[in-house]
Amino acid sequence: MTTNVGRKISNDEEQLKVGPRGPSLREDHQYLEKMTHFVKEEIPQRVVHPRGYGAHGIFECYQSMKHVTKAGFLSEPGKITPVFNRFSTVQGRSGSKDTARDMRCWGAKFYTEEGNYDLTTINNPVLINQDAMKFPDAMHAYFNNIRDDMPTASGAHDTFWDYVANNPEGLHQVLWIMSDYGIIRSYRMMSAWSINTYLFVNAEEVATFVRFVWKPVLGDHALLMDEAQKIGGIDPDFHRRDLREAIDREAYPEYELGVQLIPQEDEFKYDFDILDPTKFWPEELIPVELVGKLTLNKNVDNYFAESEQVAFSPGNVVPGIDFSNDPVLQGRLAAYLPAHYHRLGPNFQELPINQSLCPFHNNQRRGANRYRIDVDEVWYHKNAIANNTPFTSTPEEGGYVHYPEKVEGRKIRARSKSFMDYYSQPRIFWNSMSPVEKHHLIEALSFQIGSCIRESVRQQAVNILVNVDKELAYTIADNVGVERPPGNNVSVSTRYPSLSIANSPNYAYTQRVGVLIGNNFAEEEVLEEINQLMKQGVFVDIISQTLGTVVGNQGTPLKVDKTFLTSSPYLLDSLYLVGGDFANEKQSYQDMMYYTDVMYQHFKPIGIATDATSLLKIHKQNNLNGVIFAKDNPNFSQEFLVAIAKKRFWDRT
Structure with missing residues (x-):
């Protein structure tokens, strides 16, 4: 030392x-x-997205996109680019819980041969404001109350819903946050959208409007509100632990990167403004073209040095990617650098996690925390002493040139009339939800609005919801104790299946199964089932009364991972009830029944080993969906695996 x-x-x-x-x-x-x-x-927290976690990965290009962009990392099939990723919530401070109802941000830093490219996305395709000037107001309303600093990591308070009711442009994103998208199951099971509209520019200087979307290979999946709230107390690090453990187990999270493209001549083709960040681009109208796959394959070695000090900016682009006139994007371009200077100092780009892998040369020599030691005396342009180095590059040499868009007009502070349809897309989002998703949305709105102290705020919040759906507004009004609002919802019947999580793919892979087990278990049946689950990539937790081992009826020991006390049914995706002998039979029986009750109430699959049938009051004749019995069932293993993949049995009775 x-x-x-x-x-x-x-x-x-x-x-x-x-x-x-x-x-x-x-x-x-x-x-x-x-x-x-x-x-x-400690360094200053990010003003938004302070709670986050990172992981390294590689991006592999699927196909050449040269016809629309000259970006090198998208230029040829099989091209590999290293990427650092940071996932975060938005509102909660750095010590808040992972499972708060919130939007999630995903920053991806591509270390390309042409410099760093930062793709910043969130897990819904719309934003709460149409102009960057409004972003501080939206966040001030969303943050903890300025007087008492409560509630933490929650929008269930008066100022937030007062803002929503009086700024209708934000209602669309609020509905996404109140939906299942607001309480994700895992960062590994989360889509994310760029929200803002960018430009692809090809070698012929032809520009195409583009939005980006990440699609998880495992599909989008969510927690229940009851689960999210309780997990926040049981394991506030639930999402970061889930991500880190998956990578440690080499069950590497995978995502496909897609792009939605609109030719410039089609800019005004749609019934929404493609530059409006509060409107999504429907996949059914503007298909997603998959351009590559990201695989997260390495955890951070030092949280502070990597996840905390990484600095993203939408201004970090490479040749072939440029900016549209999206008013939020234009404002964001001016916001990130000052934030990084405040948190990390003027030389933050020299920190290892932010430093580009390709060579970089410029005339910056000073500033706090300068890491690089330059030996030349010339730090200005143009010069003769150093033969005019560093010199600029022509476009042919890779020099970045902005798209030569023709711009004209008068200086004004105004908003385009094409942005003013605040309710059609929220109505489409509501129409596109499954009955279960609508129930969850109603539950979340009732909790959030019902948590507001002022009756006037609750009334205003309900009043704005009537524009989306009259019956929705009536239900919330009844639930939160205010008058049913006058008026009617907008007359829009369109629905898009791509918006519903219910249409996501389902896999058993990496689902977490808790095995409740004691001594003298039936080895032949149980060990074979555990092996089958693990072969399919299911994460298996052996849970018993105490740590150590449990021993089967033929003398084989099985290592216990967690106890009934140190684990929780809220942390599991499914349950395999085995039973056995315990030192404290009564307490263990109560613990197993508690686990089983919670899993059943949350619609999750339950597998019942042959010797555990007598532990339950339920039997086959109940026809309980998602409860699979091993007794006299030669297909138990396959049926249980299918149930694990399905995840929830909403029609369980």
Whole structure:
């Protein structure tokens, strides 16, 4: 052990004192160094997205996109680009829970041969404001109350719903947050959209409007509100732990990158403005073309140095990608650099996680925390002393050139009339939800609006909902104790299947099964079933009364991963009830029944081993959907695996 300057340390546990009970000495520079560093270890949090977690990965291009963009990382099939990713919530501070109802942000930093490209996305395709000028207002309303700093990581309070009711442009994204998209099951099971409209530019200088979307290979899946709230207390790190463990197990999360393309001549073809960030581009009208796959294959080695110090910006683009006149995007381009300077200093790009892998040369030489030591004396352009180096590059040499868009008009503060349809797409979103998703949306709105103290706020919130769906507004009004609003919803019957999580693919792979087991279990049946589950990539937790091992009826020991106390049914995707002998039979029986009841109430699959049938009051004749019995059932293993993949049995009675 040494000090920060390399001097070897003989004692790192006591201050330098006058005798063992005397005063400490001011000359103790070793203590001063250690304590001073400690009290200055924190840096300013991000103003939004402070709670996040990162992972490294690789992006593999599927096909050449040269016909629309000259971006090198999309230029040839099989081309590999390293990527660092950071997933985060928006509202909650760095110590808040992962499972809060919120939108999720996903920043992806592509370390390309042409410089770093940052793709910033969130897990719904629309934003709460149409102009960047409104973003501080929306966040001020969404944050904890300024007087008492409550509630933490929640929009269930007066200022947020007062804002929603009086700024109708935000209603669309709020509905997405109140839906199942707001309480994701896992970062591995989360789509994300760029929201903003960008430009692809090809070698012929032809521009195409583009939006990006990440699609998880495992599909989109969500928690129930009851699960999200309870998991927040049981394991506030639920999502980051899930991501890290999957990578550690080499069950690498995978996502496909898609693009939606609109030729410039079709800019005004649709009944929504393609530059409006509060409107999505329907996949049924503007198909998603898959251009590559991202695989997350390495966890961070140091959370602070990587996840906390990484800095993204929509302004970090490469040749072939440019900006549209999207008013939120235009505002975002000016917001990120000042935020990074505030948090990390002017040389933040030299931090290892932010540094490009390709060579970089410019005339920046000073600023706090300068890491690079330049040996030349010339740091200006143009010059003769250094032969005019560093010199600029022509477009043919890879120099970045902005798309030469013709722009004209008068300076005004105004909003396009084409942005003013606030309710048609929220209505389409509602129409596209399955009955179960609508029930969850009603439940979330009732909880959030019902948590507002002021009756006037609850009434205003219900009043704006009537524009989306009259029956929805009536139901919420009844639930939160206000008058049913006048008026009617907009007359839109369109629905898009792509918006519903119910249409996502389902797999058993990486689902977590809790095996409730004691001593003297039936080895032949149970060990074979556990092996079958693990062969399919299912994560298996062996749960018993105590840690150590349980021993089967033929003497085979099985390592216990967690106890009934250290695990929880809320952390599991399905249950395999085995039973057995326990030191405290009564307590263990109660624990197993508690696990089973919770899993059943949350519509999750339950597998019942042959010897565990007697533990339950239910039997085959109940025809319980998703409850699979092994007794006299030669197809148990396959049926249970299918049930695990299905995840929820909403029609369970």
